[in-house]
Structure formats: structure tokens, C-alpha cells
């Protein structure tokens with residue numbers, strides 16, 4: 001019987017043939033925590049009397065959510081991570097190195113891996129053909145110490161994407177459209193597999209935006225088969241030897257298959273306070289915005305910054321709007337610097353900050369005032385997400401964000417391209 | 418395991434940001450303090466009102482959002498004995514099982530705020546004593562019950578040094 005990508009990877013890691021619904025103990029290749037979830041993992045690791053790391057060079061602690069630290073409690077949390085990494089020989093990703101998911105795809109995850117992270121957007125790495133999923137701190141502590149986790153093999157929902165992406169419409173618009181269609185719990189416990197001509201023609205950078213947001217439909221992971229685009233991405237990162245062919249069997253069994261023609265999709269905007277509350281740009285235009293944020297693990301990659309810079313070049317941010325731009329990693333930051341993109345943002349009136357999560361999770365850097373509205377390229381807009389439950393978060397692509405910054409109200413990027 | 422307590426009703430889509438707001442990120446290394454803000458963005462009074470043994474009763478997709486294990490942990494610290502919902506988000510569900518916080522999926526519409534409930538976890542049976550009705554929930558798979566009965570995955574690993582989770 002044919003297997004989905006999830007079943008294939010998990011069979012390899014369970015050491016036996018597994019199918020959806022099976023309870024398994026899976027070997028873990030990459031395990032990670034970030035500064036919000038890490039201290040709890042360190043505590044759990046110690047309480048379980050785990051002694052050493054199963055796989056130190058692929059056990060990673062990221063300081064990214066509150067980096068640099070805005071207050072002493074968080075500085076102390078960072079210290080716990082530094083000391084743990086030091087003691088056990090784990091990898092520490094320091095202030096300024098970037099967001100965990102971006103760094104994982106750049107330097108750590110290989111096709112065919114099982115990746116567990118104490119962060120819900122760990123599914124981002126699935127675009128590399130890895131089974132990557134978010135778990136709790138205790139799960140990751142066990143993965144650190146024993147090199148394995150318990151798991152149920154998920155059923156897979158397949159998304160066959162056809163047609164040609166219209167100009168001004170990006171993978172962010174596509175995933176907002178899909179989540180709007182199936183709902184915020186439309187794929188709960190499932191794996192989402194994306195395929196079809198749209199995926200074949202899509203860059204890796206854009207693919208990561210799709211898998212990043214799989215969890216916003218409730219999914220355990222998002223997966224994309226590997227191809228020459230995957231190989232080229234790894235080659236560019238000097239790790240072509242990590243490439244492996246990962247694809248589903250032609251007779252794999254899917255719980256559901258969606259066929260979507262993307263040709264008619266417009267830029268999309270998710271309205272407060274749920275991701276699936278998404279509308280076409282025509283119904284979003286004109287909403288007055290106080291702050292625009294371009295960055296995060298969803299849309300802080302070099303391609304995203306290029307698109308935004310193209311629209312902002314030579315223009316000014318509207319009066320009364322704050323523009324915050326944060327490259328997702330040091331690597332992205334350096335590229336943007338060399339290409340002159342950061343100059344474009346600064347000249348337009350934006351504030352460019354050092355790599356990290358920035359305002360996304362409401363700890364520092366750009367917390368909103370009561371009643372304010374932000375348009376962000378991040379992945380979720382729950383009440384209180386950005387630090388103030390009395391603020392309103394709209395989600396959109398970097399192009400829509402750039403156009404909105406210029407206009408001061410939600411704007412259609414196609415008018416600026 | 419038989420659990421008994423008073424129902425606290427919530428609606429659909431209660432996220433981990435409602436349960437453990439990001440603005441208290443600095444309290445994540447101080448769970449008893451963080452627990453004083455549990456569910457604050459869904460019901461600002463909840464932390465003050467909740468009593469030991471109380472039961473959270475919610476709609477669809479409870480616990481959606483981030484992987485923060487702090488969310489179920491502070492619900493447990495606040496004294497909640499069980500969560501009933503029409504459905505749960507995956508990571509939250511897993512985290513709750515891992516930390517030994519019982520939870521079941523069932524139709525929660527018949528239950529009203531303040532009702533007294535009695536739950537048989539093994540059978541997955543919910544009795545609303547106030548209304549005199551029974552609701553069948555989806556029983557937990559045996560290996561999850563074992564984790565909960567062991568007091569959570571931490572105690573499970575401490576006890577066996579490894580996973581002992583036959584289905």
C-alpha cells in the first residue's frame with residue numbers, strides 16, 4: 001500500500017512500517033527550544049534526571065523571541081539556556097542570529113529528517129521534505145535526552161494547487177486563502193501535503209510561507225516533496241550533500257484531497273482576531289493602519305524584503321504610520337544590507353531592527369496602544385498576540401504591507417507593482 | 418479516575434494567547450505568578466473565581482496557537498481538574514496529556530456555566546448532576562490514560578527511564 005510523505009518519513013524513524021493512526025516512538029534528528037519555551041524544557045530535563053544529549057550537534061537552543069532581552073527576567077531565562085548549552089555541548093543560537101525556524105531551514109534541517117521544536121511553527125521546515133512539528137517543552141526535553149518522542153502518525157490532507165499565481169499575489173495570500181477556506185481547525189491533527197504545478201513553479205522561500213502556516217489550520221505539519229528547487233536551495237547554503245529525494249507514493253492514501261485553482265485568487269487580508277477571518281483585498285482596502293510590520297518566520301526572508309523594497313523604493317511611509325522591518329536571520333540581514341534593501345526601508349522612514357521575532361509575540365519592540373491597528377506579515381492575529389488585547393492585528397503579504405505603509409490604510413499592492 | 422467540579426464555560430477558539438498572554442512572557446520562568454493571569458484575555462476574573470477541582474467547558478478548537486506548555490500548566494496550577502471541549506488544538510491536547518491534566522472531547526452545548534459535573538475518565542462519561550443528564554465523550558486512548566495516571570510524562574520517564582506506551 002502506498003505511503004504519504006509523513007508515513008514514509010515516520011516509518012524510517014519508527015524502524016517499522018507505519019500508517020496513519022498508529023502510535024509510534026519516533027527517532028528524532030533535530031530538537032530545539034526557544035527562549036520562551038526553553039527554560040521549562042531545561043527544568044523538565046533535569047527533573048527527569050536525563051543526563052546527556054542524544055544528539056548534541058543537532059540539539060539547538062535559540063535566543064530569538066526576546067532578543068536582545070528587554071528585561072531582567074528574560075535575561076535570566078537566556079542565561080539558563082546559555083548554561084545548559086554550555087554544560088551539555090548543545091548548539092546555542094545567540095541574540096542577532098535570527099528566528100529559530102529560519103535558522104533551522106538555513107543550516108540544520110535535511111530532507112527526510114524528523115524535527116521537533118518547542119514552538120508551534122516548527123512545521124516551517126516541512127517545505128524541505130522533513131517531518132517537522134511543534135511540541136511542548138517536556139516533549140523536547142525528552143527528545144534532547146532520549147533522542148525520541150511519542151507520536152501518532154497523522155492522516156494527510158492533500159492540496160493540489162493548479163493554475164498560475166496572478167501578479168501581486170504571493171504564497172502568503174494563497175495560504176490565507178486556504179485557511180479561510182478550511183478554517184482554523186480544518187486540518188487539526190493532520191499533515192497537509194502541498195503539490196501541483198503551483199508548487200513546482202514556486203521558490204523555496206515562498207514554499208516556507210505555506211508550511212509555516214500549516215499549524216494555523218490546526219495541522220501537525222505541512223509537507224512538500226523535494227525537487228530540483230530544494231536541491232538548489234541546499235546548494236546555495238553549501239549543503240547540497242544533504243539533499244535526498246522525498247516524495248509520496250503515487251498510490252498513497254489521503255484522507256482528503258483539495259484541488260484549488262489559484263488563478264482567481266486576489267491578495268488576502270486576515271481580519272482580527274482569527275487567521276481564518278480572511279477577506280479579499282477589495283473588502284479590506286481603506287482600513288486605517290497605525291503600524292506596519294514586515295518580518296517574522298512567515299515573511300522575513302530575503303525574497304519578502306525584496307518585494308517590499310521594490311514597492312517602497314523612493315517612496316515615503318505615510319504620516320502617522322510606523323514601519324518596522326526585521327530580517328528573519330543574520331544571513332537575510334546581510335543579504336538585504338548588501339543589496340541595499342535596508343537603505344530603501346530606512347530612507348522610506350522605516351525602523352530596521354536586528355534579526356529576531358520582534359513585535360510578533362508582544363514582548364518588546366512595537367507593542368501597540370489601545371485601539372491601534374497593525375498590518376503584519378506574521379502568521380497569527382489572536383487577541384493580545386502583539387502585547388495588547390485592545391489592539392487589532394491584520395495579516396497580509398509583504399507586498400500588501402509595503403503598499404499599506406505608503407498609503408496609511410490597507411492598500412492593494414497591485415496598484416504599486 | 419472520577420473527577421467532580423463546577424463548570425466554567427468558554428466559547429470557541431480560546432487560544433494560548435488568551436490563556437497565557439504574551440505580555441507576561443517574562444513570567445514564564447515563574448509559573449505560580451503566571452497562573453494569576455490564567456485565561457485573563459478570555460475572562461479577566463477567571464483566576465480569582467476558579468476553585469480547586471473546577472472544570473473548564475469550552476467550544477471548538479480550545480488551546481489553538483502556540484506550543485507554550487505554560488498554558489496547560491497554569492490551568493493545572495490554578496486548580497482545574499479537567500477540560501471538556503468540542504475539540505482541542507493538537508499541541509495543547511498533547512501538552513495537557515504530557516503534564517497529566519485530564520481532558521476530553523464531547524458535546525459541551527448542554528452544559529451551562531456553574532453546573533456541577535462528574536467525569537469518569539476511563540469510560541469517557543460526563544454526568545451533569547445539575548441537569549441530571551449524561552454525555553458520552555470520546556474516551557482517551559489507553560496510552561494517554563496511562564500517561565495521565567502516571568501523573569504525566571515526566572513521572573512516566575522517571576519511573577521507567579524510557580517510554581512504556583503500548584496502545
Ligand code: SF4
Pocket residue numbers: 065099100101119121296297298356357360361378379
Ligand atoms: S516570528 Fe512570531 S511566529 Fe515566528 S517564531 Fe517568532 S514569535 Fe513565533
